[in-house]
Amino acid sequence: MELAPYLILGSIEGLVTAAVLALMAVGLSLVFGVMRVVNVAHGEFFMLGAVLAWFVADMIGGHPAVSFVAALFIAPVLVGSLAVVADTMILKRIKYDPERTIVATIGLLYIIQQVTLMTYGSNARPVEPPFNQRISIPWFEWTESGLSMYWPWGLGTTTYKLAVIGFAVILLLAIWVLMTRTRIGLIMRATQLDRDVAQAYGINVDRVYALVFGLGAGLAALAAVLIVPIQQAHYLMGHDPLLLSFIVVIIGGLGSLAGTVVAAVLIGLSDGLISVFFTPTLAKIIATLIVTFVLIFRPSGLLGKHNP
Amino acid sequence: MIEKTGMTDARKSLYFHLGLIGALFILQFILPAYHHGNLARIMVLACYAMGYNILFGYTGLLSLGHAMFFAAGMYGMGLPMVHLGWTPEPALISAIVAGVVVSAGIGFLALRTSGVSFMIVTLMFAQAGFLTILYFGEWTRGDEGFVIKQAERVMAGFDLSQPTNRYNAALILFSICLLLTIRLVHSRFGRVMIAIRENEERTHMLGYDVHFHKWMAVIMSGTMAALAGAAYALLFGYAGATFASVQYSIFPLLWVLLGGAGTALGPFIGTLFMFYLIDLSSSFTTAYMLIAGLALVLLTLFLPQGLVGEFRRKVVPWLS
Numbered sequence: 001m002e003l004a005p006y007l008i009l010g011s012i013e014g015l016v017t018a019a020v021l022a023l024m025a026v027g028l029s030l031v032f033g034v035m036r037v038v039n040v041a042h043g044e045f046f047m048l049g050a051v052l053a054w055f056v057a058d059m060i061g062g063h064p065a066v067s068f069v070a071a072l073f074i075a076p077v078l079v080g081s082l083a084v085v086a087d088t089m090i091l092k093r094i095k096y097d098p099e100r101t102i103v104a105t106i107g108l109l110y111i112i113q114q115v116t117l118m119t120y121g122s123n124a125r126p127v128e129p130p131f132n133q134r135i136s137i138p139w140f141e142w143t144e145s146g147l148s149m150y151w152p153w154g155l156g157t158t159t160y161k162l163a164v165i166g167f168a169v170i171l172l173l174a175i176w177v178l179m180t181r182t183r184i185g186l187i188m189r190a191t192q193l194d195r196d197v198a199q200a201y202g203i204n205v206d207r208v209y210a211l212v213f214g215l216g217a218g219l220a221a222l223a224a225v226l227i228v229p230i231q232q233a234h235y236l237m238g239h240d241p242l243l244l245s246f247i248v249v250i251i252g253g254l255g256s257l258a259g260t261v262v263a264a265v266l267i268g269l270s271d272g273l274i275s276v277f278f279t280p281t282l283a284k285i286i287a288t289l290i291v292t293f294v295l296i297f298r299p300s301g302l303l304g305k306h307n308p
Numbered sequence: 309m310i311e312k313t314g315m316t317d318a319r320k321s322l323y324f325h326l327g328l329i330g331a332l333f334i335l336q337f338i339l340p341a342y343h344h345g346n347l348a349r350i351m352v353l354a355c356y357a358m359g360y361n362i363l364f365g366y367t368g369l370l371s372l373g374h375a376m377f378f379a380a381g382m383y384g385m386g387l388p389m390v391h392l393g394w395t396p397e398p399a400l401i402s403a404i405v406a407g408v409v410v411s412a413g414i415g416f417l418a419l420r421t422s423g424v425s426f427m428i429v430t431l432m433f434a435q436a437g438f439l440t441i442l443y444f445g446e447w448t449r450g451d452e453g454f455v456i457k458q459a460e461r462v463m464a465g466f467d468l469s470q471p472t473n474r475y476n477a478a479l480i481l482f483s484i485c486l487l488l489t490i491r492l493v494h495s496r497f498g499r500v501m502i503a504i505r506e507n508e509e510r511t512h513m514l515g516y517d518v519h520f521h522k523w524m525a526v527i528m529s530g531t532m533a534a535l536a537g538a539a540y541a542l543l544f545g546y547a548g549a550t551f552a553s554v555q556y557s558i559f560p561l562l563w564v565l566l567g568g569a570g571t572a573l574g575p576f577i578g579t580l581f582m583f584y585l586i587d588l589s590s591s592f593t594t595a596y597m598l599i600a601g602l603a604l605v606l607l608t609l610f611l612p613q614g615l616v617g618e619f620r621r622k623v624v625p626w627l628s
Contacts, residue, residue, distance in 0.1 A: 038424055094608055098424055099370050103565065104608040106558055110601025118595045239554075243435060246428060285439045292432040296420050 007273065008137060009157070014272020015265075016161050016230070019168030020223045022264035024241055025248040026175060027219030029260040032249065034192045034212045037096050040105040042220055043242025044112040045083060049075045049221025050127075050233035051120050057127045065130035068229070075225050076218040083217030087210045096209070109238075116235040129160040129229035164226050171222070172261060179257065188212060244271075247291045317626035318494050324627065325490060325572060329483045336475050348475045350576075350583050351482040352539050353559075357567070357575030358485045359532030360560035365569035366493060367525040368505030372427045372557050373414070373434030374533050379441065379552035380410040381534030383448065386547035389456055391447060396463040396542055403541075407534020408527060415526030419519065431557070438552040453548025461545055474543050481539050482576075485532055489572050492528070493628050501525055505570070533560070555597075562600055565607050568614030572628050577616050 028042045053071035060067040086108060094100045136156040179185040190198045191208045199205045223241075224233075231237070248267050252259030271283070278286070332351070336344060356378055363369050384406030388394040394402070418429045441448045448454070458469045466473045492498045500521050503511040512518045541547045550556070559582075560575075567578025582603065590596040607614070613621060620627045 038428070090605060090609065099427075100608045100612070102370070102372075102424070102427060103561065104605050106561075107601045107604025107606075107608070110597045111605065112601075114595035114598035114601060118593065118598070246432075250428065279443075281439055281443045285436050285443060288432050288436040288439065292417075292429055292436065295425055295429050295432070296417055 005137065010272045011269060012157050012161065012272075014269040015165050016227075016268075017271055018265045018268025019165045020227045021241070021244055021248055021268050022172060022261050023168055023223035023226070024220045025245040025252070025260050025264050026172065026257055027216035027223075028245045029249045029252070029257055030188075030212055030219070031216040033257070034188055035096060035209050037091065037098060037101040038105070039213070039216065040102055040242070041086075041108040041112060042216070042245065043238030043240075044109050045079050045217040045238075046220040046224045046241050047116065047233075047235060047238035048079050048082070048112055049224030050228040050237060051116055051235070052078055052221070053225040053228050054120075054125050054127050054233045064128035068127065068130040068225075071127065072222070072225050076221040079221035080214040080218030084210045084214040087213040088206075091213070092206060092209070113235055113238070120233075120235060122235060124232035124234040126232045127228045129158075131159055131163075132229075133159045135159060135162075160229060164230075167226065168223075175219075175257070184211075243288075247287065250291055250295050318628065320626045321572075321628040322490060324624075325486055328573065329479070329486070332479055332482070336472070336479075341471070344471060344475060346583065346587070348471070348478040348543065350579050351478040352536055352543060353563070353583070354576040354579040355481055355485040355539065356533050356536035357560045357563040357579050358489055358572075359529050359534075359536060361529075361564045361569065361571075361575045362489065362492070362501075362532065363525050363529035364561065365564055365571070365574070366498065366505060367501045367522060367529075368508075369522065369525065370427050370561070371418075371430040371526075371529075372554075372561070373430030373432075373437075374530070374560050375552050375554070375556035376414070376434040376437035377407055377411055377530035377533035378537035378540075378556060379437065379549075380406040380530075381537030381539075382541045382547045382551055383441070383537075384534065385538035386454065386456055386541040387447060389460055390454055396461065396468075400463075400538055400542070403534060403538035404531060407531040407537075410534070411527045411530025412523075415523050415530065419522055419526065431554070434552070434557050435554065438549060438554075441549045441552050448547075448549065451549045453546055453550070456541060456545045456547070458545065461542055463542070468543055469545060477543060478539065481535070485535070486572060486576070488532075490628055493572065497521070497524070502570075558600075562604055564614070566603060566611075566614055568617030568620070571614070571616040571620060574614050574616040578614065581615065 024042070024046055027045075028039060031037065031039050031042075052075040053068075056071040056074050057064075057067040060070050090104050090108070091101055094104060134156050135158065177185075179189065187198070187203055187208055188211075190201070191203060191205055191212075195205055198208075224237075244267065248263045249260055251267065252261070252263035267287070271287070332347070335347065339347065356374075359377070360371070360374050363371055363374075381403045384403035385396075385399045388402050389396065389399045414430070414433050418426055418433065421429050442450045458467070461468045463477075466477070468474055468477055493502070500511065500516050503514075503516070504518055504521060508518055537551065540551070563578035563582055564575050565578070566581055567574030567576065582600065585599050585603070586596045589599045611618060616627070
């Protein structure tokens with residue numbers, strides 16, 4: 001039995017993780033970059049996206065593709081709107097004070113999580129993928145008759161997993177275009193550089209903040225809708241992705257979007273590959289400690305330019 | 309400010325807190341069994357909150373990883389008792405040593421960062437600690453935890469599983485932590501801690517070693533939290549990984565904020581209030597953490613000073 005086929009499989013699984021992680025972490029990074037606040041409730045926006053996707057798919061029914069596409073639009077918009085409300089009702093009133101924002105978003109985390117527990121319950125529920133053909137990955141080996149192709153048992157992926165990777169790439173490109181090529185992106189970057197000067201130039205900073213907070217939450221929800229056909233929707237599912245996106249945002253350099261994406265691919269791939277070799281708990285311990293030491297000894301992250 | 313007539317503020321504050329300890333002593337003869345047991349638990353958890361308050365309330369450093377200090381004490385006590393057959397006395401010392409070592413090490417590393425990074429670094433360290441406890445499940449029994457047998461929980465001839473002994477042991481610990489806090493706050497060292505909270509730059513300019521004071525604050529805070537963890541294991545006979553989870557890092561923050569950060573009494577009031585709020589709500593819903601979430605949001609919005617903080621501001625400015 002060769003190791004290489006398993007590494008390939010590990011890489012594909014890792015890329016799926018990386019794709020979802022990149023979307024979620026870019027949302028967190030955007031919020032941190034523009035608003036200079038840490039949103040601890042980000043994982044719950046992710047969870048809410050998955051749960052709402054289940055509700056939408058359950059209500060619409062019909063062909064899985066129809067209900068899934070509906071969920072892909074409805075869930076992020078709902079979650080984004082909720083985040084906008086939370087921003088105006090809570091964060092704006094405490095003037096985005098960094099420490100009080102962390103406390104308030106911890107509160108928000110428990111509110112969202114527990115309300116989900118009360119309404120959706122503690123069961124994990126799946127959403128059907130819009131399409132899901134199995135693809136076996138061929139492998140080559142030398143036999144008496146020369147190089148031949150064979151299909152190792154169990155080595156395969158699905159079209160849906162590949163589509164998730166592709167869709168995430170398109171979305172990340174769209175965000176890049178939004179931030180660098182549009183007027184709203186320009187306004188967001190101006191606010192990020194200097195809030196007061198942006199305000200002096202007539203930018204409605206409050207609206208930009210609300211928009212960014214909503215966009216960040218919407219991205220987390222979108223990532224969740226993509227992953228929910230692979231991983232079921234559960235009210236505690238936001239915890240691990242939150243820690244992972246923290247890790248990604250820190251490694252990538254706080255507030256740097258390009259760094260975030262690179263770090264997500266790095267972490268996602270290594271997560272897929274490390275779990276081939278180590279037990280998940282040990283892998284998590286090692287990853288957590290590495291990140292902590294990066295933050296201690298390189299506070300601006302691996303790719304960050306300056307200390308924010 | 310020293311007043312010419314009557315008592316100084318420090319003295320008034322001391323008598324006020326001594327009065328509270330006296331009231332808690334008398335309460336054990338009045339309270340029904342259920343609340344008697346609750347109050348013992350609250351006093352131990354309040355020690356945890358008081359430890360947290362030294363760092364957060366007085367020095368102005370917000371840690372999101374204090375559960376690892378609490379757990380250091382809890383396992384520092386529980387593991388040698390269960391696996392090495394130690395009696396509570398040496399186990400208590402090993403728990404305190406565990407608290408000092410863990411907080412000194414983590415403090416040394418984490419204090420290289422500040423602000424939001426400090427919060428995330430402490431959170432991450434605590435997460436690594438939590439996972440480590442799960443990893444060594446063979447000894448720690450992971451989430452399930454382990455029970456310390458009643459026969460082993462005898463300290464200086466007192467059976468600490470017996471309610472009256474347990475209540476008074478908790479009260480003694482509570483009094484020590486409370487009086488230590490008050491003593492600390494009025495000492496020169498405590499004044500520097502408060503100065504760091506108010507203006508770190510200026511304190512540094514005045515020639516104080518800010519980094520050393522912060523480090524000592526982490527160690528004192530972490531060790532008091534470890535002491536509370538050790539007492540919890542000893543008095544209630546149980547140690548489990550839940551106490552090392554993120555939730556138990558959030559709890560002392562919540563208790564201190566609710567009661568009033570930077571007040572000696574705040575942690576106790578906050579713990580008392582939140583304990584009964586969750587106790588009452590868990591009788592009609594499993595989603596009792598909803599109450600904690602709502603409390604955090606409402607507190608940051610409307611009561612940033614906390615209950616005792618508001619009380620001090622409006623009624624008794626001399627309270628420490």
